[in-house]
Amino acid sequence: MLHCCGSKRFAREMAFACRFADVHHALRVARDIWFNKVDVAGWLEAVSAHLAIGATSPPSPSGARKSNPLRWLLPPIPSCR
Template structure:
């Protein structure tokens, strides 16, 4: 039988920097499985987290393609998670990274928060195409 999973708020905040969400997920533990934890995390995000919590999480998230910003803003585990998610952008041409930064600024000016996308496995060029399509 698998051990119960009891994530702490600080550990959850490394995954998603929303205090309301982290408190809700931690309060419902321990969990019998990873699937139970994921289901509770989804439930908390979609049904217990106010829009202000979403904006809190977005504000703490690194901008796509801003590798220097990742190094400056995040140390420790969360930074490692973010850097590994955006690893494909690390080898991108400077012109592509500059264009990503320009489109990130446009997106933030228009919507009031940074552009968020699951970057895992995507090249900088793919992320640029996605932000342009939004």
């Protein structure tokens, strides 16, 4: 759920409320959680998780490729000599 929304509170509440009858039910629950259970700090947390305007991928910290458990999915980095 954090992949969809960077607010931990929103993700936790949605996970707790899961078992939706249909997409409309899920949207109603999501709206209720967003406006009635997530506070301003949660909204800011969600907004800060978004990419900057124009960015195509999130910046990765140095060495993230080495620590990434899915590194085998990434193309190899050409060596610079």
